[in-house]
Amino acid sequence: MTITLGYAEPLDEDFHTEPFPSKIGGKPQWLDPRHPLPVDRVRCDECSKAMSLLMQLYAPEDTPETAFHRMLYVFMCRNGACHRGSANRCMRVFRKQMAEENPVYQEERDGEEDVVWVLNEQVQGSPACVVCGLAGTKACSKCHVRRYCSREHQLADWEMGHRAQCSKGLVEPTAAHQKKLQRMVYPELVIVSEEEDEQATAMEQSDDEGSDDEEIKAGDMALVPVTNEKAEDSQVEVDKAFLVFQRRIQSNPDQVLRYARAADSAEEREPLFVSDEGRPVIDDNVPDCERCGAKREFEMQIMPQMLNYLSIDSTDPTSIDWGTLLVYTCANSCDLDSDDDAEYAREVVCRQNFSSQGIGEKFVRAMHGDDSGITRQIESLTI
Ligand SMILES: [Zn+2]
Ligand SMILES: [Zn+2]
Ligand SMILES: [Zn+2]
Numbered sequence: 001m002t003i004t005l006g007y008a009e010p011l012d013e014d015f016h017t018e019p020f021p022s023k024i025g026g027k028p029q030w031l032d033p034r035h036p037l038p039v040d041r042v043r044c045d046e047c048s049k050a051m052s053l054l055m056q057l058y059a060p061e062d063t064p065e066t067a068f069h070r071m072l073y074v075f076m077c078r079n080g081a082c083h084r085g086s087a088n089r090c091m092r093v094f095r096k097q098m099a100e101e102n103p104v105y106q107e108e109r110d111g112e113e114d115v116v117w118v119l120n121e122q123v124q125g126s127p128a129c130v131v132c133g134l135a136g137t138k139a140c141s142k143c144h145v146r147r148y149c150s151r152e153h154q155l156a157d158w159e160m161g162h163r164a165q166c167s168k169g170l171v172e173p174t175a176a177h178q179k180k181l182q183r184m185v186y187p188e189l190v191i192v193s194e195e196e197d198e199q200a201t202a203m204e205q206s207d208d209e210g211s212d213d214e215e216i217k218a219g220d221m222a223l224v225p226v227t228n229e230k231a232e233d234s235q236v237e238v239d240k241a242f243l244v245f246q247r248r249i250q251s252n253p254d255q256v257l258r259y260a261r262a263a264d265s266a267e268e269r270e271p272l273f274v275s276d277e278g279r280p281v282i283d284d285n286v287p288d289c290e291r292c293g294a295k296r297e298f299e300m301q302i303m304p305q306m307l308n309y310l311s312i313d314s315t316d317p318t319s320i321d322w323g324t325l326l327v328y329t330c331a332n333s334c335d336l337d338s339d340d341d342a343e344y345a346r347e348v349v350c351r352q353n354f355s356s357q358g359i360g361e362k363f364v365r366a367m368h369g370d371d372s373g374i375t376r377q378i379e380s381l382t383i
């Protein structure tokens, strides 16, 4: 097994009936619908607002048995200004898991072989916020129907259209209201996965082996826009890690996610760094699991390409940006509290930026062909 790559694709019709979806954006679909996360665990440490779901990934494990169903949730503050400091202040990763025998899902046979999981009919989901999908602990004081995680989202819903509706006794939002609600979360897309082909791995290795650093530098400089006088003047510096990164993703430029935990070799289970600078220091940035004391290990990384799917205005200088987001989780996928089904394990996320100012955004735009200069240069140099 190599690295598994994730790609963003539009939702198909049945998507919302899937029990364990892996997706970008939308509202969280809770592994245990009886226990959505409360907003107080998902507030930004900078601005105190509720974060939005960036993505969720179904990532079950064979051991321990309690990780038979396992879901990772990544939340992020929507305010770009909050993203200057540590990623753990403006982003949050949670792990939720349950054993094969559990009160929420039951196994059904679909034909001879296939097992499908269906939500147990007796399970009553807890109300979720109509705006963000976090635990809906508050209700509209007039209609008592619409539920919210916080006063902030209650006010937002009121302004977006519930004010007019509630007084008419209508609780189903109008199309216009619905549209506004959709803008309060990131656009929803399914994450489909595919193993990384060997060509991509080989490409990086062939360049990595048998040539010393000097050679790599000389050859690689061709990939930066040296023909562009402006770029030459501004001395865009590209370090070796960035070039290895760029080569590795070249054959699969649309990847939004790299899942490394199931890879065979220890080397493959390492992150693909975007720069020689700013690599997380495990002892400083990635503490051992607070629950069981085990080391946290690298599980997956979110690629800069995901930014393209979030409807972020990248011309805004304060907009959210990253080189890559590295997610570290308890190596044991240790048990959550067996007496408390509402328990979630908080895990760790680290952000690595591209080394030179602006490379990230330019690079991403170039990959998607909507930047004039640099795209042409990269194309002409890599074909
Ligand atoms: Zn914030
Ligand atoms: Zn909410
Ligand atoms: Zn109401």
Ligand SMILES: [Zn+2]
Pocket: 289, 290, 291, 292, 293, 294, 330, 331, 332, 333, 334
């Ligand atoms: Zn643990």
